[in-house]
Amino acid sequence: MSDPVIIFNDVSKSYPMYHHITGGIKNFIFHISKGIDSLKNKRYEVFRNISFAIEKGETFGIIGKNGAGKSTVLGLIARVLLPSDGKIEVDGRVSPLLELGAGFHPDLSGRENIMLNGVLMGLTRKDVEQRMEEIIDFSELQQFIDQPIRVYSSGMLARLGFSVIAHLDPDILLVDEILAVGDLEFQKKCIAKMEEFKKQGITIVFVSHSMANVEKICDRVMWIENHEARTIGDPGSTISRYTEEKQKAL
Amino acid sequence: MAGKGGIQRSFMTINANRTLQHYIDLIIVLTQKELKVRYKNSFFGYLWSIAHPLAFAFVFFIAFKIVVRIQIEDYALFLIAGLFPWQWFANSVNASPIIFLGNASIIKKVNFPRNLIVFTQVLQDMIHFILAVPVIILFLVMYDKTPSAGWLYGIPILLCIQFFMTYGICLVLASTNLFFRDLERLTFIITTLLFYFTPIIYTETMIPQRYQWLAYFNPLAPLIISWRNLFLNGIVDPALLVVSSGYAAAMFIAGYLVYKKLSWRFAEVL
Numbered sequence: 001m002s003d004p005v006i007i008f009n010d011v012s013k014s015y016p017m018y019h020h021i022t023g024g025i026k027n028f029i030f031h032i033s034k035g036i037d038s039l040k041n042k043r044y045e046v047f048r049n050i051s052f053a054i055e056k057g058e059t060f061g062i063i064g065k066n067g068a069g070k071s072t073v074l075g076l077i078a079r080v081l082l083p084s085d086g087k088i089e090v091d092g093r094v095s096p097l098l099e100l101g102a103g104f105h106p107d108l109s110g111r112e113n114i115m116l117n118g119v120l121m122g123l124t125r126k127d128v129e130q131r132m133e134e135i136i137d138f139s140e141l142q143q144f145i146d147q148p149i150r151v152y153s154s155g156m157l158a159r160l161g162f163s164v165i166a167h168l169d170p171d172i173l174l175v176d177e178i179l180a181v182g183d184l185e186f187q188k189k190c191i192a193k194m195e196e197f198k199k200q201g202i203t204i205v206f207v208s209h210s211m212a213n214v215e216k217i218c219d220r221v222m223w224i225e226n227h228e229a230r231t232i233g234d235p236g237s238t239i240s241r242y243t244e245e246k247q248k249a250l
Numbered sequence: 251m252a253g254k255g256g257i258q259r260s261f262m263t264i265n266a267n268r269t270l271q272h273y274i275d276l277i278i279v280l281t282q283k284e285l286k287v288r289y290k291n292s293f294f295g296y297l298w299s300i301a302h303p304l305a306f307a308f309v310f311f312i313a314f315k316i317v318v319r320i321q322i323e324d325y326a327l328f329l330i331a332g333l334f335p336w337q338w339f340a341n342s343v344n345a346s347p348i349i350f351l352g353n354a355s356i357i358k359k360v361n362f363p364r365n366l367i368v369f370t371q372v373l374q375d376m377i378h379f380i381l382a383v384p385v386i387i388l389f390l391v392m393y394d395k396t397p398s399a400g401w402l403y404g405i406p407i408l409l410c411i412q413f414f415m416t417y418g419i420c421l422v423l424a425s426t427n428l429f430f431r432d433l434e435r436l437t438f439i440i441t442t443l444l445f446y447f448t449p450i451i452y453t454e455t456m457i458p459q460r461y462q463w464l465a466y467f468n469p470l471a472p473l474i475i476s477w478r479n480l481f482l483n484g485i486v487d488p489a490l491l492v493v494s495s496g497y498a499a500a501m502f503i504a505g506y507l508v509y510k511k512l513s514w515r516f517a518e519v520l
């Protein structure tokens with residue numbers, strides 16, 4: 001009955017503290033013992049022993065405060081990051097939409113960025129060309145599409161980003177905090193598009209600080225707190241416990 | 251739940267998607283982006299790649315032919331024949347330390363073969379070099395010489411050797427610079443030194459006898475000498491070819507190993 005496409009099995013992730021050596025070779029040689037020490041020992045553990053399985057077609061939400069490790073989970077699914085421990089299995093083509101505007105080059109026009117992104121994410125140039133007009137239409141940025149995207153506002157970048165990934169035919173869609181800067185109308189449009197994806201059986205992992213949106217589209221929610229998966233369960237109860245706790249803390 | 255088979259299956263799908271066409275498209279798109287970002291316009295990019303070595307040739311001509319009165323015939327042609335291939339090497343190598351930094355946002359976001367970024371860079375500089383060959387022909391004609399048939403096989407062989415040598419070195423620099431961020435300046439100093447230790451503005455026979463063996467430790471020396479012999483006389487010395495192929499293979503393997511070892515951490519340190 002179950003057909004998991006993303007499996008996290010006892011996954012831990014820690015980041016090394018590289019700052020001693022990223023200071024440069026000179027710095028490293030002058031502080032060699034400290035440098036080696038930091039290579040070996042100093043690691044920041046984001047979370048440990050997280051396990052979950054996401055079914056095909058499911059929309060899975062991840063909530064938690066800033067720095068809890070939500071984007072890290074998406075990075076692990078996209079295989080941009082590797083786990084420090086544990087096992088991750090992902091089946092299918094992943095379309096990652098990590099932080100806002102990431103993956104776009106400021107000096108390229110909107111159109112060129114669409115091409116660059118589409119090809120980087122696994123399409124051929126012909127595929128992207130075929131969808132180009134559709135993508136531009138969806139973004140409603142026709143007027144600005146040939147301008148370098150450094151002149152775009154953050155909401156416009158979000159529109160462009162979502163429009164690209166929405167037309168990539170992914171098996172798995174990763175959405176990280178993309179709606180926050182879009183205007184209401186575009187938020188609605190994105191939610192509608194995600195509902196459409198759900199109907200098509202596309203698996204979505206959705207990270208957001210907007211509890212209303214999470215509740216609206218997610219089938220299950222994981223709450224990361226204190227380096228652990230606090231709960232994984234149905235959106236309603238998880239979110240109400242989360243908001244309750246946050247309110248108490250105030 | 252799927253066991254090990256699951257991982258294998260998922261890697262297979264990824265690999266199946268990365269068809270040859272997709273690789274080619276990645277290279278094309280990355281090249282277009284690089285041209286656009288670096289030069290704003292690909293024609294100017296080409297002009298730059300010619301103007302720069304020509305300007306150097308002019309300066310060296312004044313300094314060594316007119317002032318020092320160096321005893322090398324057709325000195326302008328001699329300079330050009332070494333400076334153009336050198337320019338390709340130096341451009342790629344000097345740009346390589348910051349190449350992953352400049353593409354941080356896509357590296358952090360998507361899992362694609364990141365070595366293609368370096369590959370693209372070296373390829374692009376190679377294309378500029380190839381496009382500069384007509385300038386060398388122009389100089390040949392000015393000195394009453396003609397291109398020879400040897401170019402037909404000599405150029406592709408040397409292109410291949412230089413490509414792999416440069417690509418290997420660039421992979422090492424691009425990867426390690428993420429961990430030691432001051433490689434850029436160091437690289438620049440070393441390429442500048444290497445330029446004067448390579449027989450580009452002088453001939454290898456002008457090096458004092460007892461130091462000549464040292465030139466063999468410079469991976470660029472046999473290569474640049476081969477280029478110049480090919481352009482000026484249409485011949486390549488097989489011994490030099492063997493030596494430079496050896497260097498190219500070693501650099502390429504070293505570059506690939508370093509990249510393989512470090513690439514999974516790129517997204518963490520960027």
Ligand SMILES: Nc1ncnc2c1ncn2[C@@H]1O[C@H](COP(=O)(O)OP(=O)(O)OP(=O)(O)O)[C@@H](O)[C@H]1O
Nearest residue numbers: 015046065066067068069070071072073517518519
């Ligand atoms: N490349 C890195 N090197 C070192 N530490 C990192 C790196 N990336 C993230 N971290 C740390 O890992 C933790 C989790 O970061 P992450 O970006 O996953 O948080 P998040 O839950 O997405 O937060 P937000 O809600 O602000 O987006 C943070 O404490 C962050 O400082």
Ligand SMILES: [Mg+2]
Nearest residue numbers: 070071072176
């Ligand atoms: Mg985040």
